[in-house]
Amino acid sequence: DTAVSQTPKYLVTQMGNDKSIKCEQNLGHDTMYWYKQDSKKFLKIMFSYNNKELIINETVPNRFSPKSPDKAHLNLHINSLELGDSAVYFCASSPPGARETQYFGPGTRLLVL
């Protein structure tokens, strides 16, 4: 019954690999987000989708590619992983007309070795 879920919870991988993180929300929200939180706890938005359309695309390397098959899902694919990609990645969603009220998933802890 989790509102915003992410898989996997932990991801340990080697430099140069390609990996994906999945996010699903069952709240009926129409906007979804990916955030990156570094070791200093700084939480920075990466992407935002509204009804499957990209609306925010911050300065993120093009190795990161989001995909939204429907408004309940937002996945993140990362190519050629680098050491600096190690962080916690949070998915979030917000309801129609209230983008500022965001509900976060549990996070995916990515460690690149």
Added chain:
Amino acid sequence: QKEVEQNSGPLSVPEGAIASLNCTYSDRGSQSFFWYRQYSGKSPELIMFIYSNGDKEDGRFTAQLNKASQYVSLLIRDSQPSDSATYLCAVISSGSARQLTFGSGTQLTVLP
């Protein structure tokens, strides 16, 4: 550059005291202000929001906003050890994207 700044702490207060967390923002056009709480190893959760100048109270929490000074604060009365967490200030910046910009958070420890 639009920024949100917080004192990273750590801030320690004794149980029962008032904890005061502060945040300043650079975008004068910012409209909405939020406080998220993040326990260690967990995801952020929204605890307060404020849109107008002045104070807004919710239980033991009070958010204070001063747009002229570009300053927002969170007061926690009767602090409990369970309040120990990182508190993230977030601001909706001006512009059509309405994205949240977060501060780096203040780590609060409430000592029993």
